[in-house]
Amino acid sequence: MGSTARSRTRPAGRADLGRPFRWLWASAAASNAGDGITRTLLPLLVVAHHPDPAAVAGLTAVNMLPWLLFALPAGVLVDRADxxxxxxxxxxxxAAALLGAALVLADDGPLAALYALAFVLGIAETLADTAAPAMLPRLVDERHLERANGRLSAAQIVLNETVGPPVAGLLMGLTAAVALATGGALYAVAALLLLGLAPLARTTREPTPGEPASREPAPGERAGGVLGDIRAGLRFVLGHRPLRLTLAASALYGVVFSAAFSMLVLFSARTLGLGETGYGLLLTAGSLGAVAGSWLAPRADDRLPTVRLARWSLAASGAAYVALGLSRHPVPAALALAANGVFMMGWNIPVMSLRQRLTPEDLQGRVMSVSRLCAWGGMPVGAALGGLLAAAVSVPAVFLVGGAVLSTGALLLLAPLRDDRTPDPGPQKHSDLLDK
Structure with a gap:
């Protein structure tokens, strides 16, 4: 398992990710700002017209449903199309859905219409969030995937989770139509910025030595249509131990994260005695930690083996949840959430980059769709388990048990993976992880 620290051929902080990446980043920033506004706005619209907890919960379920229904077919489409x-x-x-909603839903929001809007937005998000990460290995040099993923993650956290929600509240203070139209305009800007990228034909970038290349479809794969392509993607994931085990760890993280997050508002109010402002500051502490982690993780990956960094970051994230569960004062609770944000990025960014490296070009979309399905498919289960555990034991017990399970699971699930031993930073550095 021992591995010396790796060195980069260029200073990490001076990596030039290139003009194509800058267009992608700008587009992602605009769409994340739209996400942040929309995800806050839709529940506010439901509450304004239908103040029923079941109606609000139903909106979240409808918005996430496309990930369960269409994630795998979306991966096939991403691998077949531009x-x-x-x-x-x-x-x-x-953009069209929100701008249309600004005209017809602002004054009167029938629940069915709001659900339909959430479902359409969910389908579009499923496609966009599967295709965008699959584009990245063809836009930046393989050595800089961690840095590119880090910058995209930072934009997502700042604009989606930190800036978007309060802006949505301010816009709702004007009119719902203005808020809806602003979200639609941001998505339109995101689309226009992508015009700066050339169409991503399959000849955009030749594989570098040691990098998994595009392969010919297996016999009968195309003959099986969409289902055949889905089976091929699942076979690839299940047949490669690094992908299989990191996806299992992602599924575990999704369950623990959703259990903890679903109980955080109760923990803030009952255990820490905080009001709405204090709860918002707790969330801000977690976001700031994640932003810091998006900067630190690529630099740590320059110096540590990828598998070791990911494994111990995930275990440390579990320890941060335990520390949060033990906290009875807002300051240590905020510090625990900030630390969890750092460690979350120390897991997400290296593992995302590792999957991009280990996956052939023609399977990037399907592997990404399986990744999203594993990470997010378990979240409803985690939220339900968190509620049951809190009712049976206590709210802090959710963080204590979930954190202990996450740390133990991370160490056990990822123990079979070997750290790379190659000092060269190129594609060869993960060659030993391709063992099945």
């Missing part, structure tokens, strides 16, 4: 056009089209659909 990924840039998929993201561009998804942003245009979201």
């Amino acid at each position: 990924r840039r056009r998929i993201v561009l089209g998804s942003n245009l659909v979201r």
Whole structure:
């Protein structure tokens, strides 16, 4: 398992990710700002017209349903079509849906219409969030995937989770129509920015030595249509131990994260005695930690073996949940959430980059769709388990048990993976992880 620290051929902080990445980043920033506004706005609209907890819960379920129904077919489409056009089209659909809603739903919001809007937005998000990460290995040098993923993650956290919600509240203070139109305009801007990218034909970038290359479809794969392509993607994931085990760990993290997050508002109110402002500050502490982690994780990956960094970051994230469960004062609770944000990025960014490296070009979309399904498919289960555990024991017990399970699971699930031993930073550095 021992591995010396790796060195980069260029200083990490001076990596030039190139103009194509800058166009993608700008587009992602605009769409994340739209996400942040929309995800806060829709529940507010439901509450304004239908103040029923079941109606609000139903909105979340409808919005997430496309991930369960269409994630795997979306991966097939992403591997068959131009990924840039998929993201561009998804942003245009979201823009049109929100701008249309600004005209017809602002004054009167029938619950069925709001659910339909949430479902359409969920389908578009499923396609965009599958295609965008699959584009990345063809836009930046393989050595800089961690840095590119880190910058995209930072934009997502700042604009989606930190800036978007309060802006949505301010816009709702004006009119719902203005808030809806602002979200639609941001998605339209995101689509326009993608015009700066050339169509991503399969000849965009030749594989570098040691990098998994595009492969010919297996016999009968195309003959099986969409289902055949889905089976091929699942076979690839299940047949490669690094992908299989990291996806299992992601599923575990999704369950623990959703259990903890679903109980955080109760923990803030009952255990820490905080009001709405204090709860918002707790969330801000977690977001700031994640932003810091998006900067630190690529630099740590420059110096540590990828598998070791990911494994111990995930275990440390579990320890941060335990520390949160033990906290009885807002300051240590905020510090625990900030630390969890750092460690979350120390897991997400290296593992995302590792999957992108280990996956052939023609399977990027399907592997990404399986990844999303594993990470997010278990979240409803985690939220239900968190509620049951809190009712049976206590709210802090959710963080204590969940954190202990996450730390133990991370160490056990990822123990079979070997750290790379190659000092060269190129694609060869993960070659030993390709063992089945």
